[in-house]
Amino acid sequence: MIEYFKPSIFSTGTEYVELRYQKAKRTVIVSRNSNIDEVMVGYDSGGSVRIFSKTGVGFSSFNRPEDVNLAIDRALEPSLMLKNPAPLKYALPMKDTYIPPVTKESIPLEEKIGLVKHYSDLALNHKKVAQVEIQFMEKKLENYFLSSEGHEIEEHRLYTLMVFSVTAADGNLYQTNHLTWGTQKGFNFLIGRESEIEDAVKIAVDLLRADPVSGGIYDVILEPTMGGVFIHEAFGHLAEADMFYKNPVLLIKMRVGDRFGREFLNVIDNGRIVGEYGFYAYDDEGVRSLKTFIIRNGIFKTRLHSRHTARILGNDLTGNARAVDYRFPPIVRMSTTYIEPGESTFEEMLDRIGNGLYVAGAGGGETSSELFTFSAVYAREIKNGKLGRMLRDVRLSGNVFETLMNIVMVGNDLKLQAGHCGKMSQVPLPVSGGAPHILVRKMVVGGK
Amino acid sequence: MEKLFDLLKKRGVDGWEIFYTEKEQYDLIIEASETKSVESHISRITGLRVFYEGRVGFSSTTGDDYEDVVEAAIETSRYGREAIFEFPGKTEYRDPERYYPGRWPLGDRILEARHVNERLKELYPGLQIQGKLGYEDRFVRIVNSSGFEGEYRKTVYTTEMLFMGSVETGNLFAFSARARADGPVPPVEVFEDLLKQLDGVERRAVIKSGRYKVLFAPVSLLETFVEALMGGIYGPNVESKATPLYDKLGKRVFDPGLTVIDKANLPGGERPFDDEGVVTQDRFIVKDGVLKSFLTDLYYARKLGVEPSGSTRRGGGITPQISINNLEIFPGDRSLDEIIRKLDEGIIVYMPMGAAASNFKQGNISFNVTLGYHIKDGEITGRVVDTVISGNIYENFKNVLSISKEREDLYFNSMAFRVPYILVDSMEVVTKDGS
Numbered sequence: 001m002i003e004y005f006k007p008s009i010f011s012t013g014t015e016y017v018e019l020r021y022q023k024a025k026r027t028v029i030v031s032r033n034s035n036i037d038e039v040m041v042g043y044d045s046g047g048s049v050r051i052f053s054k055t056g057v058g059f060s061s062f063n064r065p066e067d068v069n070l071a072i073d074r075a076l077e078p079s080l081m082l083k084n085p086a087p088l089k090y091a092l093p094m095k096d097t098y099i100p101p102v103t104k105e106s107i108p109l110e111e112k113i114g115l116v117k118h119y120s121d122l123a124l125n126h127k128k129v130a131q132v133e134i135q136f137m138e139k140k141l142e143n144y145f146l147s148s149e150g151h152e153i154e155e156h157r158l159y160t161l162m163v164f165s166v167t168a169a170d171g172n173l174y175q176t177n178h179l180t181w182g183t184q185k186g187f188n189f190l191i192g193r194e195s196e197i198e199d200a201v202k203i204a205v206d207l208l209r210a211d212p213v214s215g216g217i218y219d220v221i222l223e224p225t226m227g228g229v230f231i232h233e234a235f236g237h238l239a240e241a242d243m244f245y246k247n248p249v250l251l252i253k254m255r256v257g258d259r260f261g262r263e264f265l266n267v268i269d270n271g272r273i274v275g276e277y278g279f280y281a282y283d284d285e286g287v288r289s290l291k292t293f294i295i296r297n298g299i300f301k302t303r304l305h306s307r308h309t310a311r312i313l314g315n316d317l318t319g320n321a322r323a324v325d326y327r328f329p330p331i332v333r334m335s336t337t338y339i340e341p342g343e344s345t346f347e348e349m350l351d352r353i354g355n356g357l358y359v360a361g362a363g364g365g366e367t368s369s370e371l372f373t374f375s376a377v378y379a380r381e382i383k384n385g386k387l388g389r390m391l392r393d394v395r396l397s398g399n400v401f402e403t404l405m406n407i408v409m410v411g412n413d414l415k416l417q418a419g420h421c422g423k424m425s426q427v428p429l430p431v432s433g434g435a436p437h438i439l440v441r442k443m444v445v446g447g448k
Numbered sequence: 449m450e451k452l453f454d455l456l457k458k459r460g461v462d463g464w465e466i467f468y469t470e471k472e473q474y475d476l477i478i479e480a481s482e483t484k485s486v487e488s489h490i491s492r493i494t495g496l497r498v499f500y501e502g503r504v505g506f507s508s509t510t511g512d513d514y515e516d517v518v519e520a521a522i523e524t525s526r527y528g529r530e531a532i533f534e535f536p537g538k539t540e541y542r543d544p545e546r547y548y549p550g551r552w553p554l555g556d557r558i559l560e561a562r563h564v565n566e567r568l569k570e571l572y573p574g575l576q577i578q579g580k581l582g583y584e585d586r587f588v589r590i591v592n593s594s595g596f597e598g599e600y601r602k603t604v605y606t607t608e609m610l611f612m613g614s615v616e617t618g619n620l621f622a623f624s625a626r627a628r629a630d631g632p633v634p635p636v637e638v639f640e641d642l643l644k645q646l647d648g649v650e651r652r653a654v655i656k657s658g659r660y661k662v663l664f665a666p667v668s669l670l671e672t673f674v675e676a677l678m679g680g681i682y683g684p685n686v687e688s689k690a691t692p693l694y695d696k697l698g699k700r701v702f703d704p705g706l707t708v709i710d711k712a713n714l715p716g717g718e719r720p721f722d723d724e725g726v727v728t729q730d731r732f733i734v735k736d737g738v739l740k741s742f743l744t745d746l747y748y749a750r751k752l753g754v755e756p757s758g759s760t761r762r763g764g765g766i767t768p769q770i771s772i773n774n775l776e777i778f779p780g781d782r783s784l785d786e787i788i789r790k791l792d793e794g795i796i797v798y799m800p801m802g803a804a805a806s807n808f809k810q811g812n813i814s815f816n817v818t819l820g821y822h823i824k825d826g827e828i829t830g831r832v833v834d835t836v837i838s839g840n841i842y843e844n845f846k847n848v849l850s851i852s853k854e855r856e857d858l859y860f861n862s863m864a865f866r867v868p869y870i871l872v873d874s875m876e877v878v879t880k881d882g883s
Contacts, residue, residue, distance in 0.1 A: 028766070029527075032684050038767050039528045040506040041520035043513055046491070057485035063492055063510045071490065074474075078486035078554050086485070113527045131688035167809060172692045174809040215657060215836065215878035246480035249574055249614040327489060364805030366816075369612070369619035373802030373816035373836065393807065397816045397836050398880075424578075446814060446836030446878045 001065075001144045002152050005047070008068045009148050012076055014053045016088060018147040019068070020284060021047035022326045027109070029136040031116045034124060039113070046326045047144075051075045056082025059329045089311040091287050093150035098281040100274075102186045103140065103156040112136055115190060116162075122197055123166050128205045130169035137161045138187070151286040159183075159277065159430055161418065162190050164197060168204040175207035175392065177361065177377050182277035182418025182430065203361070203378060210390040213357070213379055213445060220396070220443045221349050223360035224415035226376055227435030231267055232337050233365050234372035234400040236433070237423065239269075239294045239302075240320070240332040241309035250369065253401070256315075260300045261404045264342050267295040269304055271319055271335030277418035278336035278432035285321040285330055292318045294337075295404075306332050324426040331424060336432035342410030349409050349439045350385045357445065358382055359394060373397035379445075395446040403440060411436035449591075452496070455518045463499035465535050465592040467723060467762060468492070475582030476557045478609075481565040483558050487582075495762060500525040504747075506767050533746040536725045538595035543720040546602040546629040549585050557581045557632075564639040568611070572646065575613035575620075581635060582606050588719070596725040604716050605632040606859060611642050617652045617831045621799055621818050623667060627716025627859035641856070645798045645819060653822035653830030655879055661794030661849060662837060662875045663787065663823070666856040666867040668797040671804070672813040673870070674775060676841045677708070679808035681733060681741070683748030683770050690809055692842060693739060700737045702841075703848035706870075707778035708734040710741075710759055715857055717774035717864030724768050726758035733775075743770050761862070774864040780851025784869050787850045789826040795877065796821050796828075796869075797837065814838040834880035844872040 001021050009017045023045045030038040048061035049071050058079030060071040116134050123132040138160050145153040161182040168175050177200045183189040222230060237243060244250030261267075271289025273279055280289050285307050293301045303313065306321035309332060321330035361377025375395045381388035414436045420428030449466060456464050470492035477485045495508040498521045505525025507517045565577055583606065589599040608625040622642050626633040645665070664673065685691040693701065712718070712728035721727050724746050732740040742754060745768055749756035760768035788796070800815035807814075817835045821828045852869035859865070 033688060035529065036527050037529055037684070038506070039524040040508070040767055041524055042508040042766075043516060043520075044493075044508075044510050046510055056483075058488075059485060060488040060490075062490050067490060071488075074488040074490075075486075078488070081554055081558060082483055082486065084482050084484055109523060109527065131685070131690035133684075167688075167690045169690060174690060174692070174807070176807065176809060215838070215876060217880070246482070247576060247613055327491065329485070329487065363807075364802075366802035366804065368621045368799075368801045368816075368818045369614075371619060371801065371816065371818065371834075373805075375802070375805035375807075375814065393812065393814070393838070395802070395805070395814050395836060395838070397802070398834070444834060444836060444878065444880050446816075446838055446876075 002146050002154065004065060005068060005146060008072060009146060012051065012072060014051055014076060016052040016148055017049060018145070018285070019047060019049050020326055021144040023142040025140045027112065027138045029112060029116050031120050031134045033132055034120060036113060036116070048326045049075050050329055051079055052086055052088060053079045054085055055080050056084050057086045061327045086308050087311050088307040089317055091285065091307055091317060093147065094282065094286055094288065095152045097154045099156045102184065103158045105158060105186045107187045112187070119164060119193065119197055122194060123201050126201050126205060128168045128170060128208060129166055129201060130174070131167040133165045135163045145282065145284070145286045147286060153282050153286055155281050157184060158186060160187055160189065164200065166201050166204045168208050170208040173208055175204050177204040180418055183275060184277060184279055185275040206390055207378055207392045210378065210392040212393040213391040215446045217442050218445050219353050219356035219441050221353060221356065221358045221382070222435070222438050222440060223358065224413065224435050224437060225362045225417050226359055226374070227339060227438045228417055228433040229362035229365060229374055231339050231435055232334060232431070232433040233367050233374065235267065235404065236269070236334045236337045237367055238370065238400060239304050241303040241305050241313060242332040245309045245312055253370065254300065254303065256300055256303070258300050259298055260295055260401065261298040261407055263298050264410055265295055265298045265404065265407055266293065266340035268293055268340055269320070269334050269337045273336050276336045276416065276432045277430045278334070280335065283319045283321045283330065284323045287317050287319040287321065289319040289335060304332050304334065306330060322429060324429050328426050331426065333421065333423065333429055334431055336416065338414060338416060338433055339410060339435040339438065341412050341414040341436040344409045344411050346411060346413065346437050349411060349437055350382060352409060353382055353439055354385060356382045358387055359396060370400045372400055397444050397446060403443065406441040407438050408441055409439035411438065413437060452514045455514055459518055459522060461498040461500050461522065463531070463535060463593045465497040465590065467495040468589045469587065471584055471586050473582065473584045475580045476554060476561060478561050478565065478577050478579040481569060481576040483561050486554065496521045498522060498525055499531040502531050504528040504531050529747060533750040535592035535594040536596045539727055541598060541720040541727045543600050546718055547585070548603045548630050552583055552605055552632040560635045564635050567639070572615060574615055575611050577609055578612060579609040580606065590721070590725040592725060598721050598725060600720050602718065603629055606716070607633040607635050607638050609635065609638045609642060615649050617649060618833050620649070622646070623799065625859050626857055627864065629716060629718060648821050648828040649831050651830035653832050655822050655832060657878045659874045660877045661791065661871060661873050663791070663794055663796040663869055663871045665796060665798045665869055666858060668800045669867055669870055670858065670865060671800050672815060673841050673845060675803065676806065676808040676811050676813055678743065678772065680811060681743050683742055683744040683752060685809065686742050687748060687751055692811060696739045699739060701739045702734055702737040702845045704737040705780060705848055705851055706734055706737050706845065707732070709776045710757065710772045711774040711776045714774035714776065714864035714866055716859045717862065719773070722758045722773065723760045723762045726756050728758050728773050731757065743772065745770050772863060776866040777868055779853050779855050779868050781853060782850050784852040784854050787852055787869065787871055788823060791823050791826055794823050794871070795832055795837065796823060811840045811842040812838070813841060832879070836878045837875050839875040844875055847873065849873055
């Protein structure tokens with residue numbers, strides 16, 4: 001593919017032209033209760049060109065390889081009407097091919113269906129379970145990247161994902177719990193998850209008897225998936241330089257060198273954990289992925305960058321320019337983002353908190369600049385350092401800077417979790433994230 | 449497509465449906481109040497659904513690899529859902545002209561974008577605009593083995609705008625988007641709508657936690673009440689009895705003043721048939737507070753023994769998904785101004801945050817207020833911050849206090865909405881200011 005497209009990108013005479021082309025084969029299985037509700041295999045090929053002219057940026061996507069020159073015209077001409085050039089930080093033009101052996105994996109459809117049915121039947125064994133939904137997705141991807149600076153990169157990936165969701169019902173009360181397993185290690189990663197499913201079903205059923213939490217201000221211990229969502233959604237997105245590089249107020253708030261947490265707080269974005277759902281060898285600007293300390297010893301160290309934001313803010317590249325697929329231009333995104341484990345055990349945290357809440361299971365959330373709000377699957381009361389009754393309808397919200405400073409203990413039990421991230425209409429982007437248990441003082445907890 | 453017909457004949461499937469769409473899109477992107485870039489897209493996709501040995505298979509492609517697509521559709525049918533439904537047969541449908549390409553030159557868009565960018569800078573220097581001024585030409589064709597053959601071409605001009613940044617009372621987001629087929633919605637109209645939401649943003653209101661009346665503005669209503677209602681009437685949830693509404697068809701579930709319609713045609717969201725070839729029509733979801741219909745595709749309509757909703761949608765190569773066409777909520781008889789003036793105490797919410805994480809199956813709605821104000825004795829006292837509001841649509845919308853005469857047209861995710869302001873009673877409010 002690289003040879004096919006090469007002549008086109010040198011034809012424009014503009015400052016910088018890059019071209020991405022992707023071939024994808026996607027398998028999707030959806031089961032509802034004991035039925036396989038949807039099965040599909042789809043083929044998706046297409047590319048895009050991005051042109052940085054002296055006056056602005058043009059982007060155009062296409063499906064048929066023979067449309068590449070049309071796409072170049074459609075990107076170039078309008079970019080000449082703008083008056084906002086977008087300079088780029090220099091990136092070493094890489095020539096590389098990265099094809100992990102797992103991408104050759106070929107599991108029969110029957111085996112994938114069998115696993116989905118097995119997990120579904122397992123969950124349906126419980127009489128209070130009203131609905132079990134499982135979505136399986138496998139995406140085999142060939143990525144090609146070339147540029148007028150001389151990049152020539154071919155990278156293959158195999159994404160495998162299963163999302164399990166169970167709803168327990170009792171009269172007019174419905175409680176849902178879910179699990180997500182995502183990987184670039186292949187299908188076997190999904191096998192042997194029975195005990196996790198049984199635990200998840202038990203939580204959904206137990207929630208039917210749980211009381212709603214009373215809204216108020218609590219000290220909380222966040223369970224690792226909840227801590228992971230907090231650090232990705234509330235802080236990670238703020239560290240993406242395109243969120244603030246032209247916003248004077250946020251630029252002051254996100255000043256490198258400022259203290260954001262206590263001495264023991266380290267937050268990392270690491271695109272190089274092979275096999276993680278958030279792994280990639282090269283980002284969508286042809287920059288090699290990196291391990292980046294965003295916060296080190298409590299101090300804000302590094303923003304996450306594209307080539308453009310790195311140039312504007314005068315920082316080093318971090319390899320975080322990613323696009324959901326060829327239809328979108330790359331924007332600054334995370335890879336695998338997590339709080340580095342500390343030394344505290346869970347028991348030590350219970351001792352220290354005294355009274356508060358244990359908040360577990362990320363139910364989704366949203367952020368608005370430094371404000372965040374997340375729902376949890378459940379909470380448990382903590383009284384005198386002991387875990388007590390289960391509570392439902394738990395929602396956390398607050399200001400990320402205050403919350404980071406209020407992290408007073410970091411556990412030693414890091415757990416990473418795959419997920420899909422959305423930003424500026426670009427969803428679903430494969431990422432991973434996580435945290436150990438963390439103890440946070442004074443969080444706003446809303447009910448329902 | 450002829451090649452695909454030939455391959456299907458050769459393989460001898462029991463039934464088939466071909467969905468083909470192509471799109472051209474051309475957007476001016478505004479980033480941080482600058483006309484940042486231009487994005488264009490030329491795309492196409494073919495989806496094939498087959499009935500084979502009593503089951504349904506599906507495949508799709510963006511290319512011409514039809515042999516692979518036919519084989520994949522047949523292979524997936526071995527495990528797919530039972531073919532208990534039929535594709536729609538030959539049908540007459542109305543398709544008024546909605547194809548008006550090329551009515552928004554890039555030069556005009558750049559000037560209009562600069563105008564609103566400069567105005568916001570003058571009025572609120574801490575805020576910036578993110579947005580999209582664009583249009584899309586879309587062609588859709590569906591042909592199936594039962595005799596349906598339909599196609600349409602339409603243009604959608606879209607104006608999307610998000611205010612984001614800081615004012616004295618803290619950070620905020622305010623979003624609106626509108627669309628039309630016959631020409632652009634002037635950006636200044638959307639801009640003025642958003643500006644109105646900032647009246648009173650300089651002052652902060654300090655309120656105590658407790659129970660408050662809440663006035664939902666249109667965007668907040670869509671992200672809370674409408675989302676929860678859609679989950680409540682979603683066919684698969686009804687079939688699993690995983691919604692409180694599964695046995696409520698024909699029963700009163702909301703205030704008698706509340707009427708919700710799935711509309712075939714609202715500006716930007718018009719189409720003559722849905723993505724399974726079912727002709728679109730206006731359909732009551734809730735009429736005078738009584739539940740009138742569920743959301744289904746052909747398959748779930750047969751399972752539930754109801755008429756298909758005629759409102760499915762397909763994205764990038766996926767199977768038809770159960771959705772709505774467009775949505776309208778009937779207006780009330782009081783002006784927004786009057787509702788606010790007569791409000792003893794409450795909170796108006798323009799922009800919620802995190803509502804999607806609510807337990808919608810239960811009907812719960814819970815969100816943080818990104819942009820909203822405290823109202824006391826008919827006057828806005830100031831902006832509320834660090835505030836979480838919670839409730840349940842089957843409780844709080846059973847006795848609605850007021851619905852405004854005024855409605856707003858909005859457009860998200862290829863769907864158009866016409867929605868009023870709605871005031872409800874007694875929602876739980878938790879604030880950081882005081883318990």
